[in-house]
Amino acid sequence: DSGVTQTPKHLITATGQRVTLRCSPRSGDLSVYWYQQSLDQGLQFLIQYYNGEERAKGNILERFSAQQFPDLHSELNLSSLELGDSALYFCASSVLGLAGAQFFGPGTRLTVL
Amino acid sequence: KNEVEQSPQNLTAQEGEFITINCSYSVGISALHWLQQHPGGGIVSLFMLSSGKKKHGRLIATINIQEKHSSLHITASHPRDSAVYICAVLANSGGSNYKLTFGKGTLLTVNP
Numbered sequence: 001d002s003g004v005t006q007t008p009k010h011l012i013t014a015t016g017q018r019v020t021l022r023c024s025p026r027s028g029d030l031s032v033y034w035y036q037q038s039l040d041q042g043l044q045f046l047i048q049y050y051n052g053e054e055r056a057k058g059n060i061l062e063r064f065s066a067q068q069f070p071d072l073h074s075e076l077n078l079s080s081l082e083l084g085d086s087a088l089y090f091c092a093s094s095v096l097g098l099a100g101a102q103f104f105g106p107g108t109r110l111t112v113l
Numbered sequence: 114k115n116e117v118e119q120s121p122q123n124l125t126a127q128e129g130e131f132i133t134i135n136c137s138y139s140v141g142i143s144a145l146h147w148l149q150q151h152p153g154g155g156i157v158s159l160f161m162l163s164s165g166k167k168k169h170g171r172l173i174a175t176i177n178i179q180e181k182h183s184s185l186h187i188t189a190s191h192p193r194d195s196a197v198y199i200c201a202v203l204a205n206s207g208g209s210n211y212k213l214t215f216g217k218g219t220l221l222t223v224n225p
Contacts, residue, residue, distance in 0.1 A: 002157075043199060045213040056211050090156060098144070098203050098211050104156040 003027065004105035006091050012111045018079040021108045025072055025093030031055070032074040033094075033102060034066055038087035048098060049074055056098060081112045116140055119200050119216035126223050132187040134219045136200030139181065143203045143211065147174050147185050150197040150218070159185070159198075190223045197221070 003026035013019055025032050034046040036059075045058035049068035060066075063081075068074040078085060088109050092102040118137045126132055136145070147159040160167050160174040162183065167174050171190075176183040187194055197218040206212040 042217050043201070043215040045215070056213075058212060088154060092156075092158075098213055101158050101161050102146075103158065104148075107154055107156075 002103040002105065004091060004093050004103050006089075006105035006108050008108060009106065010109050010111075012113065013081060014113055015081055015083060017081050017112075018077065019081065019110065021076040021078070021089050021091075021110075023074045023076070023091030023093075023105055025074070025091075026103050029093035029095055029103070030072065031094045031097055031100075032068055032072070033092040033098075034060075034074070034076050035090040035092065036087045037090065037107075038084075041087075043090075046076070050097065078110070083112050086110055086112045116204075116214045117200055117202055117216040119198075119219050121219060122217070123220045124222070126190050126221070128191060128223055128225050130190050130223075132190050132194070132221065132223075134185045134198050134200075134221070136183045136185070136202075136216055137181060138183075138200075138202045138214075140202070140204045142178075142181075143205060145176055145183050145203070146201040146213075147183075148199040148201065150199060152196065156199075187221075190221075192223045192225050195221055195223050 005024045030051045046060040048056040066076045088107045090107045091105040094100045094102045144163045149157045162176040171188045173186040199218045200216040
């Protein structure tokens with residue numbers, strides 16, 4: 001158990017809909033990262049927050065947004081969903097930044113029908 | 114050409130064998146990560162390297178910055194080592210922006 005929790009575990013929705021994925025980092029970790037893993041693209045870094053502020057941005061689509069709240073939990077919002085958004089979404093946390101060891105959550109499997 | 118190339122894509126070994134997985138990258142990097150993804154999907158961070166060599170139990174990771182290459186070695190492999198091993202590089206993408214790019218992974222199967 002990494003200490004990072006993600007909810008929900010599974011999510012099935014339809015095209016055009018909007019969903020919110022939630023992540024709670026390990027106690028004491030200030031950085032939260034979001035990743036997408038699909039069969040054709042592999043793992044991709046989406047975005048990093050550090051203590052409430054966006055710190056690094058990867059291949060995140062404009063339809064996607066994230067935030068980190070004062071209690072350090074984070075949410076990833078996915079809107080106008082398309083079939084291609086079906087993937088595993090991982091959250092990770094670390095004490096420091098991208099160069100430090102990260103602890104991954106169990107992931108949320110999103111299926112868009 | 115991907116920025117991060119892993120080889121081999123698939124590797125099957127017998128229990129006890131010495132395993133090497135390679136990662137080559139094409140850009141200057143700040144750090145390199147090795148991750149392990151279990152069959153159930155969970156991801157564990159194994160190493161973060163910026164130079165030299167690190168060892169943890171039966172796992173050893175090395176990096177050669179000049180040659181833009183890293184290797185992950187597993188000594189005395191065991192069926193529980195069966196997983197996908199993923200290399201990721203952290204590179205500066207301009208100013209204070211950094212980008213983390215992943216390899217496609219190496220699927221390791223260790224047979225008893």
